[in-house]
Amino acid sequence: MNKVKFCENNFxxxxxxxxxxxxxxxxxxxxxxxxxxGYCVECALQPIAKIKEDIILAEDKEDLYNKIKxxxxx
Numbered sequence: 173m174n175k176v177k178f179c180e181n182n183f184x185x186x187x188x189x190x191x192x193x194x195x196x197x198x199x200x201x202x203x204x205x206x207x208x209x210g211y212c213v214e215c216a217l218q219p220i221a222k223i224k225e226d227i228i229l230a231e232d233k234e235d236l237y238n239k240i241k242x243x244x245x246x
Contacts, residue, residue, distance in 0.1 A: 174201040174244040177222040179209045185219040186233030194240055201244050 178191045191203045209215070209222045214229055219236040221228045223243050230236035 176240055177204045177206055177209050179215050180205050180207055182215045182220050187219050190233050190237045198244055
């Protein structure tokens with residue numbers, strides 16, 4: 173089971189939509205929304221998520237989804 177963590181402060185970059193999309197479309201993957209995932213500098217600048225100890229940084233929300241999908245399908 174993959175767990176993808178999202179920072180609620182990052183929702184302004186479109187990660188809320190991606191969290192819902194991951195929840196509804198990627199099998200064997202759950203989401204967790206936290207007040208902070210500990211990467212505030214990156215979080216303020218671009219879409220971000222965390223899988224295990226790996227930080228996923230993206231140019232836009234679609235890029236974030238594609239990177240999460242690639243990382244969780246390994």
